Amino acid sequence: xxxxxxxxxxxxxxxxxxxxxxxxxxxxxxxxxxxxxxxxxxxxxxxxxxxxxxxxxxxxxxxxxxxxxxxxxxxxxxxxxxxxxxxxxxxxxxxxxxxxxxxxxxxxxxxxxxxxxxxxxxxxxxxxxxxxxxxxxxxxxxxxxxxxxxxxxxxxxxxxxxxxxxxxxxxxxxxxxxxxxxxxxxxxxxxxxxxxxxxxxxxxxxxxxxxxxxxxxxxxxxxxxxxxxxxxxxxxxxxxxxxxxxxxxxxxxxxxxxxxxxxxxxxxxxxxxxxxxxxxxxxxxxxxxxxxxxxxxxxxxxxxxxxxxxxxxxxxxxxxxxxxxxxxxxxxxxxxxxxxxxxxxxxxxxxxxxxxxxxxxxxxxxxxxxxxxxxxxxxxxxxxxxxxxxxxxxxxxxxxxxxxxxxxxxxxxxxxxxxxxxxxxxxxxxxxxxxxxxxxxxxxxxxxxxxxxxxxxxxxxxxxxxxxxxxxxxxxxxxxxxxxxxxxxxxxxxxxxxxxxxxxxxxxxxxxxxxxxxxxxxxxxxxxxxxxxxxxxxxxxxxxxxxxxxxxxxx
Numbered sequence: 001x002x003x004x005x006x007x008x009x010x011x012x013x014x015x016x017x018x019x020x021x022x023x024x025x026x027x028x029x030x031x032x033x034x035x036x037x038x039x040x041x042x043x044x045x046x047x048x049x050x051x052x053x054x055x056x057x058x059x060x061x062x063x064x065x066x067x068x069x070x071x072x073x074x075x076x077x078x079x080x081x082x083x084x085x086x087x088x089x090x091x092x093x094x095x096x097x098x099x100x101x102x103x104x105x106x107x108x109x110x111x112x113x114x115x116x117x118x119x120x121x122x123x124x125x126x127x128x129x130x131x132x133x134x135x136x137x138x139x140x141x142x143x144x145x146x147x148x149x150x151x152x153x154x155x156x157x158x159x160x161x162x163x164x165x166x167x168x169x170x171x172x173x174x175x176x177x178x179x180x181x182x183x184x185x186x187x188x189x190x191x192x193x194x195x196x197x198x199x200x201x202x203x204x205x206x207x208x209x210x211x212x213x214x215x216x217x218x219x220x221x222x223x224x225x226x227x228x229x230x231x232x233x234x235x236x237x238x239x240x241x242x243x244x245x246x247x248x249x250x251x252x253x254x255x256x257x258x259x260x261x262x263x264x265x266x267x268x269x270x271x272x273x274x275x276x277x278x279x280x281x282x283x284x285x286x287x288x289x290x291x292x293x294x295x296x297x298x299x300x301x302x303x304x305x306x307x308x309x310x311x312x313x314x315x316x317x318x319x320x321x322x323x324x325x326x327x328x329x330x331x332x333x334x335x336x337x338x339x340x341x342x343x344x345x346x347x348x349x350x351x352x353x354x355x356x357x358x359x360x361x362x363x364x365x366x367x368x369x370x371x372x373x374x375x376x377x378x379x380x381x382x383x384x385x386x387x388x389x390x391x392x393x394x395x396x397x398x399x400x401x402x403x404x405x406x407x408x409x410x411x412x413x414x415x416x417x418x419x420x421x422x423x424x425x426x427x428x429x430x431x432x433x434x435x436x437x438x439x440x441x442x443x444x445x446x447x448x449x450x451x452x453x454x455x456x457x458x459x460x461x462x463x464x465x466x467x468x469x470x471x472x473x474x475x476x477x478x479x480x481x482x483x484x485x486x487x488x489x490x491x492x493x494x495x496x497x498x499x500x501x502x503x504x505x506x507x508x509x510x511x512x513x514x515x516x517x518x519x520x521x522x523x524x525x526x527x528x529x530x531x532x533x534x535x536x537x538x539x540x541x542x543x544x545x546x547x548x549x550x551x552x553x554x555x
Contacts, residue, residue, distance in 0.1 A: 025186060027112050027148045028076070035065040035076075042080055046087070047190050049228065055084050075105035079117050086124050094124055115142055116151070123158065129350075130357025133162050137365060153182035157195060164202065166351040166358070173202045189224045197235060204242045213243050220248065229255055237269055240276075249276055267293050267305055274312045278319065287316050303343060307336040434518070471502065478505055488553055493537055500534050503527075508550045 028039045038061055045055050059080045066074040073081075078101035086094040098121045107114040122135045140155035160175030180195040196215050203212035219225050219235045226232050236252035239245040249272060256269040270293045277286035290313045297306055314329035437458060444454040479486070485508065486501060496504075506516045517527045535546055 025150050025188075027146060027151070028116075029110050029113060031066060035062060038062040038065060039076065046083065047188060049190075052084065052088065055080075059084065075101040075110075075117065076113060078104065079113070079120065082117075083120060086120065091124055095121070098124075112146065112148075115139060119151075119155070128357060129162050129166055129354035130361055133159065133354075133358045134361035134365070136162070137362075149182045149186055150188065153179040153186070153188075153191070156182070157191075157198075160198065162354075162358075164198075166354045167348075168355065169202050169206055173199065173206070176202065190228070193219060193222060193225050193228075194231065197231070197238065200238060200242070204238075209242065216243060220245075229258075233266075233269060237272055240272060246276065249273065267296060271305065271308050271312060274309075274316075278312065278316055281319075283316055283320050287313070287320070290316060303336055303340045307333055307340055310336060475505070478509065482508065485553055493539075496534075496537050499530065500537055503530050503534055504550055507531075507547060508553075 026040055026043050028036070030036055031039075038058055042055065042058050042062065045058060059077060062080065063073055063077045066076060078097045082094040082097035082101065085091075085097065098117055101117045102114070102121070105114045105117055119136075119139050122132060122139075127135075136155050136159050140152055140159065143149075143151040143155060156175045156179035160172045160179065162172075163169075163175060164172035176195050176198050180192060180199060183189075183192040183195060196219060200212045200215035200219070203209070203215070216235065216239050220239055225235055233252045233255050236245075236248040236255070239248035240252065252269050253273045256266045270289055274286045274290045274293070277283075277289065290309060294306075294309050294313070297309070310329045310333040314326045314333055317323075317326035317329060440449065440454055440457050443449045444451065449457070485505075489496060489501060489504065502520075503516065513524055513527045513531070517524045520527070522530075531546065538546070538549065540546060540549060
């Protein structure tokens with residue numbers, strides 16, 4: 001999830017001014033600042049049930065903001081028009097608009113817009129509850145995956161409706177509660193209130209009157225609930241039915257009269273009022289209201305409301321002692337009940353089939369998810385095995401490299417020891433030859449050797465003291481151990497002489513001044529002077545160690 005952007009744009013739109021943030025609550029693809037603001041305004045207009053004129057004006061402005069070069073309405077505009085037509089119960093026109101919108105929307109480049117169009121098309125199409133449930137589950141998972149809690153909640157509400165219709169109240173309630181938690185967290189109060197009313201009804205049906213009454217008490221005092229008159233009438237009626245609140249019924253009846261008796265909900269309120277008047281013994285008022293309500297019925301009117309009306313009328317006449325009229329209305333009620341029984345039987349059969357279809361689709365979906373999880377595990381295991389194989393190969397290479405480096409260091413150490421050994425042998429040989437020279441001079445002073453013999457012997461001995469040939473052999477061994485030492489010194493300090501390089505070499509291998517003096521057949525004082533000259537050529541400060549400096553030279 002990571003990633004949420006909120007920016008504020010003030011919308012001043014004719015007839016429906018509302019200051020709402022263009023937030024991350026809705027996931028429509030960004031087009032331009034004006035179109036994005038209008039899209040958010042339309043979402044809120046539907047949530048708050050703004051007027052037809054207001055929403056039409058917003059759609060017209062969106063059409064102007066998104067007009068294509070072909071001067072055709074965009075898929076988004078067609079979607080909003082279809083949604084408005086569906087709200088006004090013009091289903092055929094809404095389906096026509098959605099079909100055109102789907103043809104103009106590219107699912108690959110605009111998957112979210114395509115999903116919203118398909119979603120609305122699924123809701124208004126007359127498909128089985130099982131197929132609709134399967135489609136809605138797919139949409140819910142898509143919206144979850146895209147981090148869209150608003151549409152996730154909307155899909156959950158519609159799934160709750162389906163499960164409630166097929167008789168699975170428990171799962172219906174679970175969907176409602178989940179959606180309600182999302183709406184509450186998002187601050188979409190209108191939808192939060194509506195899901196709360198659904199939850200109160202289901203709790204009442206399940207026998208949990210305490211939770212149902214608690215929700216209804218919160219709703220009846222809520223200013224937002226009162227602002228939506230149609231919704232608030234339902235809240236009041238449920239308070240009467242579930243809590244027995246006569247004040248709520250009377251308030252509902254007053255609001256209904258203000259709106260007129262031309263809606264199913266209004267007729268339901270009227271019949272509840274008839275029941276109340278009958279209970280209070282106001283038979284004439286109850287009879288008049290019941291008859292007025294029945295006159296409004298049409299042939300296609302819901303049988304449940306018709307049956308309730310004639311049952312109430314029969315009870316009213318029975319209470320008035322008008323047996324004949326009571327019997328006539330009882331017969332009508334009985335006929336309606338028979339018809340209702342057949343309808344309910346057909347509905348129950350359909351619900352059983354729908355529950356089976358839903359169970360099968362969920363099993364298939366779970367099977368697909370299991371297969372997807374299996375392939376995911378296979379992929380992960382393959383990656384893991386590949387990673388292990390690569391790690392093994394790299395480890396073998398590292399081990400081989402370490403062995404190679406170890407061999408190199410062993411060979412280097414061997415060469416270094418050979419170098420030091422060679423230097424020591426040269427030093428020892430020179431020490432012996434120097435001792436021989438001393439003996440020759442002593443024998444000459446004692447008269448044991450003639451001067452000519454002394455010069456001849458001295459010449460022969462000096463020929464074997466460390467000279468150019470020994471130095472070349474030593475240099476060859478040294479370069480094997482420190483191949484870049486002389487090259488770096490010459491490159492960085494071109495003023496160094498061959499004598500400087502030779503002295504630096506002996507110091508590098510750790511030879512002391514006296515040893516170097518014997519090797520070069522010089523006096524120790526001369527070696528000290530040569531060291532000072534080498535330090536000047538290397539531009540060393542007085543506190544810097546010559547040995548440490550030469551040790552740092554790359555070898």
